[in-house]
Amino acid sequence: MTLVGGGAMEPGVDPDTFEPNADADFVEEVAEKVSRRMPALADASYVRGWSGVFAVSADLHPLLGPVPGYENLYAIFGCNGTGFKTAPAVGKALAEQVLGVREPAIPIDSLRPARYFEQAMISDRYSYSDRPQEHTEPPQ
Structure with missing residues (x-):
């Protein structure tokens, strides 16, 4: 069985210098969450992981x-x-x-x-982010 999961947002990551390997602390955190939700996987072994970068807009909406x-x-x-x-x-x-x-x-x-440019960023209470909405100034 292959389990794919996780995901964390770290603002300000430089796409040219980010670490492409999975962070050990993050892997441990995910393993703990998985074992709580699916106890049968508590003894599952970690094989490999990776990390990647994706762009987000300032208001977290496309x-x-x-x-x-x-x-x-x-x-x-x-x-x-x-x-x-x-x-x-x-x-x-x-x-x-x-x-x-x-x-x-x-x-x-x-x-x-x-x-x-209109200062009309989207702000909502129910974004799918696990962090508070961060609003930045529009590009000049």
Whole structure:
């Protein structure tokens, strides 16, 4: 059996110098959580692990839509590690926006990149982060 799991957000990690191997303390923490939830795995052995870097937006929500200041440039970024599972819906939503669909199946106006310049960052109580919302100034 292969068990894949974990996940921790560490703000400010440099993608050029991060440690690609799993941190021993983190592995121990995950093993403890797994054994509490699934006691049958308490004696399971650790084989290998890895770590990776993914980009997050300042308000922890993706940016989808036209890029301010660039005519006909649309972007999808800052999916915060969830892009692989939301890609079909996100692709459909952005395609509808590019095509000018009047009543899109998935409204994405609140996710527009311009929100950073408008000081309209998304703030919610129920984000999937395990840390408080951190709001930074929009790019200049």
